Amino acid sequence: MTQLALVIDLNVCVGCHACVTSxxxxxxxxxAGPMVDENPYDAxxxxxxxxxxxxxxxxxxxxxxxxxxxxxCLHCEDPPCVxxxxxxxxxxxxxxxxxxxxxxxxxxxxxxSWACPYGMRExxxxxxxxxxxxxxxxxxTDQSLPEAERKPACVLACPTSARLFGxxxxxxxxxxxxxxxxxxxxxxxxxxxxxxxxxLPRHKNRMHITEDDLLRTNNPLKKEDITVYHGEETLEDxxx
Amino acid sequence: xxxxxxxxxxxxxxGAGQGLFLALITGQVYSRIHLIDAQSSDYYFHGSLIALALxxxxxxxxFFHLGRxxxxxxxxxxxxxxxLSREVIVLPVLMGLVALFSLIHWMGWTQPFVVAxxxxxxxxxxxxxxxxxxxxxxALFVATAMIYASVKFLxxxxxxxxxxxxxxxxxxxxxxxxxxxxxxLGNDLVTFFGTWAVIFTxxxxxxxxxxxxxxxxxxxxxxxxxxxxxxxxxxxxxxQGFSAGSFNTREFFHHRSPGTLRRVTAVFMLLVFPVxxxxxGVAYVTKSPTLPILAFLIQYLGLVxxxxxxxxxxxxxxxxxxxxxx
Ligand code: SF4
Ligand code: SF4
Numbered sequence: 319m320t321q322l323a324l325v326i327d328l329n330v331c332v333g334c335h336a337c338v339t340s341x342x343x344x345x346x347x348x349x350a351g352p353m354v355d356e357n358p359y360d361a362x363x364x365x366x367x368x369x370x371x372x373x374x375x376x377x378x379x380x381x382x383x384x385x386x387x388x389x390x391c392l393h394c395e396d397p398p399c400v401x402x403x404x405x406x407x408x409x410x411x412x413x414x415x416x417x418x419x420x421x422x423x424x425x426x427x428x429x430x431s432w433a434c435p436y437g438m439r440e441x442x443x444x445x446x447x448x449x450x451x452x453x454x455x456x457x458x459t460d461q462s463l464p465e466a467e468r469k470p471a472c473v474l475a476c477p478t479s480a481r482l483f484g485x486x487x488x489x490x491x492x493x494x495x496x497x498x499x500x501x502x503x504x505x506x507x508x509x510x511x512x513x514x515x516x517x518l519p520r521h522k523n524r525m526h527i528t529e530d531d532l533l534r535t536n537n538p539l540k541k542e543d544i545t546v547y548h549g550e551e552t553l554e555d556x557x558x
Numbered sequence: 559x560x561x562x563x564x565x566x567x568x569x570x571x572x573g574a575g576q577g578l579f580l581a582l583i584t585g586q587v588y589s590r591i592h593l594i595d596a597q598s599s600d601y602y603f604h605g606s607l608i609a610l611a612l613x614x615x616x617x618x619x620x621f622f623h624l625g626r627x628x629x630x631x632x633x634x635x636x637x638x639x640x641x642l643s644r645e646v647i648v649l650p651v652l653m654g655l656v657a658l659f660s661l662i663h664w665m666g667w668t669q670p671f672v673v674a675x676x677x678x679x680x681x682x683x684x685x686x687x688x689x690x691x692x693x694x695x696x697a698l699f700v701a702t703a704m705i706y707a708s709v710k711f712l713x714x715x716x717x718x719x720x721x722x723x724x725x726x727x728x729x730x731x732x733x734x735x736x737x738x739x740x741x742x743l744g745n746d747l748v749t750f751f752g753t754w755a756v757i758f759t760x761x762x763x764x765x766x767x768x769x770x771x772x773x774x775x776x777x778x779x780x781x782x783x784x785x786x787x788x789x790x791x792x793x794x795x796x797x798q799g800f801s802a803g804s805f806n807t808r809e810f811f812h813h814r815s816p817g818t819l820r821r822v823t824a825v826f827m828l829l830v831f832p833v834x835x836x837x838x839g840v841a842y843v844t845k846s847p848t849l850p851i852l853a854f855l856i857q858y859l860g861l862v863x864x865x866x867x868x869x870x871x872x873x874x875x876x877x878x879x880x881x882x883x884x
Binding site for chain 2: 335338357361362363364365366367370371372373374375376377378384385387389398400401402403404405406407423424425426427428429431432433434435436437439440441443445446447503504505506507508509517519520
């Protein structure tokens with residue numbers, strides 16, 4: 319069993335929206351036709367996006383922390399949006415677990431969007447069908463692309479490598495290891511949707527310096543290199 | 559949720575149509591077992607045509623909800639998992655049976671083929687089709703309500719009370735319409751249907767009251783902590799990722815003030831329950847042919863307001879992600 323998914327590292331996401339724009343660019347140019355973009359340069363632009371980056375502030379001033387939070391379909395392992403679809407347009411791929419909408423079957427009843435607790439589905443107001451993140455299914459399954467490029471556009475675009483992509487069912491994959499070793503968690507676990515996408519929490523690196531560290535108690539000879547360099551030394555003096 | 563008028567009219571018109579058909583069948587069964595006076599075939603023919611018209615209007619309203627109505631036929635395919643698909647199947651079945659019931663009365667194919675007991679229960683084609691239709695009408699109440707009640711994230715809806723409410727609101731308005739229809743014809747079944755309408759209205763009052771109370775004290779399972787997975791009491795959204803609206807900000811919220819919601823509640827609590835009951839009561843005393851019609855129309859208006867509120871009161875957890883523009 320394969321379940322492709324994203325693991326998003328909140329620790330390094332800087333909220334630059336590169337994933338948002340690369341997602342829109344890739345998916346609006348593909349075989350499925352453009353994603354609606356209304357009044358893009360007016361006061362009230364609106365349109366369909368598969369991916370958004372939101373920003374939250376945690377804590378109270380001055381002890382606050384900014385969390386940039388990329389948000390796209392989580393490709394739930396038990397997706398509540400699939401069984402409710404009356405037409406079968408909303409489905410989960412057997413071979414890789416990606417949750418997709420068949421745009422040729424969808425009647426635009428919006429029921430699946432009600433059944434997604436995360437609000438990850440959006441109606442395209444021009445094509446009048448439901449749309450959502452496809453994990454760039456047309457890229458990741460394209461055998462003509464070099465292996466390294468068979469990744470979602472957002473993953474390739476992220477300048478901080480905050481987005482990992484892989485099979486979360488394979489225990490040895492990069493994503494599984496990241497989830498396991500770095501505390502990867504799922505959103506709204508209370509609904510039992512088992513999101514395949516995971517988020518890596520922010521963590522702080524704290525350095526604890528004790529008196530003993532300062533006294534260098536485990537340097538028994540207490541001997542330091544106290545050579546004073548005056549600029550006359552050769553390369554031999556500094557490299558070995 | 560955003561209350562869409564297509565769905566409001568769909569559910570209220572279907573409810574009244576199903577209720578009216580159930581009222582006619584109840585009347586027919588009662589008259590067959592000689593509890594009330596027998597009616598002419600024309601009475602049932604015209605009555606069931608009205609029920610059919612309401613069902614057709616409801617169906618038309620539903621098409622306005624769809625982005626791609628030309629593909630609506632596809633919606634019958636996933637009946638194993640989707641209540642919406644089940645509704646899509648049950649509705650035409652009911653329409654077919656109601657149409658058949660009309661046809662039988664129109665053609666006068668009402669010769670009983672079996673008579674149970676000593677003329678205690680003559681069974682004819684219309685009775686068979688009618689009883690089948692009644693079962694299907696109840697199935698439709700369940701299917702329609704379960705579309706909402708089965709979405710567990712919408713905690714206001716995810717309750718058996720939703721099914722009870724839809725059923726009794728439909729029955730109340732249908733029997734009210736049957737009373738109005740009878741009053742219009744000057745038929746003395748007004749009292750019979752009017753009494754049932756009042757009983758169903760009372761039950762609907764209790765169950766809707768119970769769901770209003772339940773929803774007032776609902777404890778939401780999701781919050782910002784679980785939504786973004788950060789354990790802190792104070793989390794404030796600073797940006798939702800875009801400056802203007804999107805599907806997420808339009809579909810899942812009513813964009814009205816709490817005051818409007820309170821007013822709508824007050825309006826429907828008045829128009830659905832006490833006003834029609836009083837009007838039917840006055841009609842009973844004055845034998846007015848028009849008051850029951852007024853009672854039905856006022857109750858229907860109230861039900862439209864009730865359904866609007868039903869959508870508006872449901873809090874979708876996705877709204878947690880859309881609280882601040884920037
Ligand atoms: S995140 Fe929403 S749209 Fe995506 S699979 Fe889960 S329930 Fe479906
Ligand atoms: S909007 Fe389309 S994909 Fe969603 S439930 Fe309706 S038919 Fe299925």
